[in-house]
Amino acid sequence: xxxxxxxxxxxxxxxxxxxxxxxxxxxxxxxxxxxxxxxxxxxxxxxxxxxxxxxxxxxxxxxxxxxxxxxxxxxxxxxxxxxxxxxxxxxxxxxxxxxxxxxxxxxxxxxxxxxxxxxxxxxxxxxxxxxxxxxxxxxxxxxxxxxxxxxxxxxxxxxxxxxxxxxxxxxxxxxxxxxxxxxxxxxxxxxxxxxxxxxxxxxxxxxxxxxxxxxxxxxxxxxxxxxxxxxxxxxxxxxxxxxxxxxxxxxxxxxxxxxxxxxxxxxxxxxxxxxxxxx
Numbered sequence: 001x002x003x004x005x006x007x008x009x010x011x012x013x014x015x016x017x018x019x020x021x022x023x024x025x026x027x028x029x030x031x032x033x034x035x036x037x038x039x040x041x042x043x044x045x046x047x048x049x050x051x052x053x054x055x056x057x058x059x060x061x062x063x064x065x066x067x068x069x070x071x072x073x074x075x076x077x078x079x080x081x082x083x084x085x086x087x088x089x090x091x092x093x094x095x096x097x098x099x100x101x102x103x104x105x106x107x108x109x110x111x112x113x114x115x116x117x118x119x120x121x122x123x124x125x126x127x128x129x130x131x132x133x134x135x136x137x138x139x140x141x142x143x144x145x146x147x148x149x150x151x152x153x154x155x156x157x158x159x160x161x162x163x164x165x166x167x168x169x170x171x172x173x174x175x176x177x178x179x180x181x182x183x184x185x186x187x188x189x190x191x192x193x194x195x196x197x198x199x200x201x202x203x204x205x206x207x208x209x210x211x212x213x214x215x216x217x218x219x220x221x222x223x224x225x226x227x228x229x230x231x232x233x234x235x236x237x238x239x240x241x242x243x244x245x246x247x248x249x250x251x252x253x254x255x256x257x258x259x260x261x262x263x264x265x266x267x268x269x270x271x272x273x274x275x276x277x278x279x
Contacts, residue, residue, distance in 0.1 A: 064247035066272040078275035081137035084268035085114040136176040147173035167202040177218035188215040208241035221266035
């Protein structure tokens with residue numbers, strides 16, 4: 001059968017279970033966007049409806065309120081890691097240009113302490129990743145693990161954040177987190193989540209393929225979360241890396257929808273902090 005049908009924008013409200021219907025539905029391509037809790041969500045679904053399809057199940061993402069952490073201006077690689085009430089962020093420092101101490105243009109790892117929904121600067125260390133593509137940071141026992149594109153992990157000591165050891169990977173590590181429940185480091189590439197050996201981070205002992213296009217960051221708090229910079233979706237995974245919940249990020253203090261992020265981490269209170277690209 002042939003159809004020559006042109007639709008405008010149609011709007012429908014779901015029931016309390018999130019179910020909704022459109023009638024009639026003809027074969028073709030449909031783009032569905034969502035409004036939840038008075039927020040229009042930029043995440044969308046593209047549906048290809050065949051003639052035989054009578055129903056399609058769509059899971060609408062929920063709202064996840066988070067905070068944005070703003071590193072210094074012109075920070076190209078604002079990777080962050082949180083550990084309780086401590087946070088570190090890789091930031092671009094322009095001391096030679098601005099006359100501020102230290103009087104150099106370099107990358108610094110700056111340490112912050114949490115105080116009533118904001119981070120107060122505590123001290124700084126020279127970053128070992130100047131002119132390198134640092135993608136992510138995570139705390140790990142008595143060290144910090146750093147992912148550097150295209151294929152390296154670094155172990156940093158907690159005294160001055162200098163490099164203890166370098167690990168060569170077979171693929172890019174765009175995001176990192178420590179899964180506290182099993183003690184393993186996890187990394188993500190474009191559409192994979194990798195579980196690393198506890199003693200040799202270069203050894204990947206399990207890889208899960210996720211049906212996404214651009215995994216960017218990982219974080220752990222009572223479960224492992226990944227972020228997709230393609231559809232702007234935060235996802236929570238179970239122990240087998242199955243997706244059990246999907247969210248869009250809303251900045252808590254401005255109620256704005258957050259889209260692309262650079263890195264993310266939880267603090268000890270279960271609050272999610274993200275850095276944004278393009279500084």
